[in-house]
Amino acid sequence: MHEMSLMESVIDIVCETARQHGATRVKSVRLDVGVLSHADPDALLFCYQAVRHGTIAQAATLEINRIPGEGWCLDCAKTVALAERFGGCPDCGRHRVQMTAGDELKIRDMEVI
Amino acid sequence: MCTACGCGTSTIEGHKHESADHVPAHGHHHQINDDGHGQEHQHDHDHDHHLFGDHDHHHTENGSVHYGRGIAGVHVPGMSQERIIQVERDILSKNDAYAVENRRHFERNGILALNFVSSPGSGKTSLLVRTIYDLKDRLAISVIEGDQQTSNDAARIRETGARAIQINTGKGCHLDAHMVGHAAEDLAPESGSALFIENVGNLVCPAAFDLGEAHKVVVLSVTEGEDKPLKYPDMFAAADLMILNKADLLPHLDFNVGLCIANALRVNPRLQTLTVSARTGEGMEAFYAWLEASAASRAARSKEA
Numbered sequence: 001m002h003e004m005s006l007m008e009s010v011i012d013i014v015c016e017t018a019r020q021h022g023a024t025r026v027k028s029v030r031l032d033v034g035v036l037s038h039a040d041p042d043a044l045l046f047c048y049q050a051v052r053h054g055t056i057a058q059a060a061t062l063e064i065n066r067i068p069g070e071g072w073c074l075d076c077a078k079t080v081a082l083a084e085r086f087g088g089c090p091d092c093g094r095h096r097v098q099m100t101a102g103d104e105l106k107i108r109d110m111e112v113i
Numbered sequence: 114m115c116t117a118c119g120c121g122t123s124t125i126e127g128h129k130h131e132s133a134d135h136v137p138a139h140g141h142h143h144q145i146n147d148d149g150h151g152q153e154h155q156h157d158h159d160h161d162h163h164l165f166g167d168h169d170h171h172h173t174e175n176g177s178v179h180y181g182r183g184i185a186g187v188h189v190p191g192m193s194q195e196r197i198i199q200v201e202r203d204i205l206s207k208n209d210a211y212a213v214e215n216r217r218h219f220e221r222n223g224i225l226a227l228n229f230v231s232s233p234g235s236g237k238t239s240l241l242v243r244t245i246y247d248l249k250d251r252l253a254i255s256v257i258e259g260d261q262q263t264s265n266d267a268a269r270i271r272e273t274g275a276r277a278i279q280i281n282t283g284k285g286c287h288l289d290a291h292m293v294g295h296a297a298e299d300l301a302p303e304s305g306s307a308l309f310i311e312n313v314g315n316l317v318c319p320a321a322f323d324l325g326e327a328h329k330v331v332v333l334s335v336t337e338g339e340d341k342p343l344k345y346p347d348m349f350a351a352a353d354l355m356i357l358n359k360a361d362l363l364p365h366l367d368f369n370v371g372l373c374i375a376n377a378l379r380v381n382p383r384l385q386t387l388t389v390s391a392r393t394g395e396g397m398e399a400f401y402a403w404l405e406a407s408a409a410s411r412a413a414r415s416k417e418a
Contacts, residue, residue, distance in 0.1 A: 002287055002318035009207050013200065021198055031204070038321050038347050086346045086380040095379055107200040 003043035006105070007051045014110055015055050023112030026057035030109050034067040036085045036102035041066070060110070069102030208322055211290035215297065215325025219308070223415030225408040226297075226308045228326035230348055232341075233314030235334040236358045238266050240391040241309055245273040247394075248401060252408060253306035257296045259288040259313045266311065276300060287318040290325055305412045307404065320347040327411060328353040335359050335366060339373035346380040354385045356400060361390040 010029065018026050033041055041064045052058045069082035073089040074096040080089050082102060088095045203209065219226045229237050238258075245254050256277040258266040267279035278296050280288060293310060302308045310326060312319040320329075331352035333341055336359060342349040349355065355377050357370065374386050387403070389396035 002321055005208075005285070005287070005289065005318075005322075006204050009204050012207060013202055013204075017198055017200055017202075023196075023198075027196070038317070086343075086350065105204045107202050107204060109197050109199045109201070111196050112198055113196065 003039055004047045004051070006039055007044060007047040010048070010107060011051050011055055011057055013107055014057050014060070018056060018110070018112050021112060024056065025113045026060040027111040027113055028061045028063065029057065029107065029111075030063045030065060032065045032067055032104040032106040032108050034069065034102035034104040036069040036082060036099060037105045039105060065108065067102055067104045069099070071097035071099045071101075073097045205321065205323075208290050211294055212323035212325040215290055215294050216327075217325075218294075218297070219325060219327070220411070220415060222302075222304045223412040224302050224304065224306060224308050225404075225411045226310060226324070226326040228310045228312055228319075228324050228329045229332060230312045230316070230319045230329055230352070231314060231332035231334075232316045232337065235314070235332045235337065236391050237311050237314070237332050238269055240332060240356065240358060240389070241311060242269055242273055243391045243394065243397065244309075244400070244404070245270065245275045247397065248404070249274070251401075252405060253303055255300050255302045255306065255308055257288075257293060257300065257308065257310045259292075259311060261285070261313060282313055286313055286315050287322050288312050288324060289322050293324045304415070305408070307408050316341070316345040316348045320345075320351045327407065330354045330356060332356045332358055333373070335363055335368040335370070335373075339369050339376060342373070342377040342380055349377050349384065350381045352381065352384060354387065354403065357386065357388040358391055360388050360395055361393045 010031065014026055014029055031044070033039055033044065044064060045062060048062050052060060069084075070079055071082040071089075072078070073080045073092065073094070075092050075094050076089060079100065080091060080097065082097060082099060083090075085099065085103075086095070087097070089097050215226070218224075229241070231237050241256060245256075248254065254275050256267070256270045256275060258264070258270065258277055258279045259282060260266055260279070261282050261284070264279040264281070267277040270277035278300050280292050280296055282288065282292075288310065297308065300308070310324060312324075316331075329348075329352040331348055331354070333355060335357060342355075355374075357373065363370070370388060377384050377386060385403070387396060387399050389400055391397070
């Protein structure tokens with residue numbers, strides 16, 4: 001359950017950033033979480049509800065944007081969709097695919113009051 | 114408790130919940146995201162939505178209206194942009210900042226820090242104990258032990274005469290860079306030595322947390338199955354060296370060493386692999402050679418700098 005640590009980190013960064021901007025409350029937070037990343041969105045939401053209590057983000061909604069997986073296939077010389085982290089190219093079936101998207105684990109933006 | 118989401122009366126350590134008798138009809142709304150993931154809920158409080166003015170779009174001189182020209186430079190439906198803060202930070206950026214600090218400290222002092230990761234029971238501690246005994250006169254080694262509970266492992270290491278510090282993570286499933294920074298400060302490994310960090314036995318979570326180590330070393334035992342690298346690819350992708358342990362049991366098993374290594378190379382073509390038995394000592398010299406070469410190059414680099 002490293003999702004708990006990830007969400008603690010989200011709340012830390014969000015509250016710190018909100019304070020730097022002179023905000024008193026956080027209304028919403030948006031994350032980019034790639035489908036090939038090592039975090040599970042359901043677990044992230046679950047942990048989020050536990051860690052936000054008692055902070056200025058305690059009523060903030062959480063939106064998780066899923067970023068689809070993409071990779072560069074060296075054999076086909078093009079960008080292909082990637083369904084699993086170390087999966088093969090859907091066209092040629094070979095495994096010489098370098099992941100280019102889908103690994104994101106990022107706080108995109110937030111809405112404050 | 115709200116029956117739809119479970120929020121309400123649950124207690125979280127250190128916090129009191131404000132309303133004990135809340136019912137779902139009191140105005141919080143549930144929403145399932147488009148991708149079907151997760152449930153998001155929102156309590157309706159009376160927020161002043163127009164603290165920073167009542168416009169959420171900009172009128173330009175020629176009379177056109179532009180929604181993307183406020184302070185945030187973006188337009189998001191449903192959000193007034195004066196109040197959007199672009200964060201654009203990695204969730205792990207806090208941990209990574211500590212890791213950078215650790216790495217700088219280790220490099221400056223010529224300390225070779227290795228992060229040993231594996232599932233529970235692969236023989237990490239036995240491997241470390243044997244290494245410390247065998248290299249007693251060749252390389253100074255100190256150890257940071259990570260476990261949820263007990264200091265059994267640190268005690269086993271200390272029996273060898275090496276210095277060890279135990280970190281208990283409690284409910285935590287991994288070590289993070291902040292914990293390791295503090296432990297390394299207390300342990301103060303001497304310059305030119307090796308620091309072994311034995312992570313919590315877990316093939317999933319520790320992959321994501323950089324501790325500032327020079328290399329992640331993943332230990333896999335031959336009793337575990339050749340497809341572990343495919344089942345837990347993140348860990349094998351993050352490692353620089355894979356040690357296949359308990360090789361003395363191979364005659365009694367159907368384990369296919371070649372297939373296991375092929376699977377590991379599929380997720381990480383740069384991975385180096387060694388097959389050893391920490392019990393009999395078979396193959397350990399190869400690991401010691403790798404270790405001494407890494408320590409020497411680390412020490413040499415710190416002298417140059």
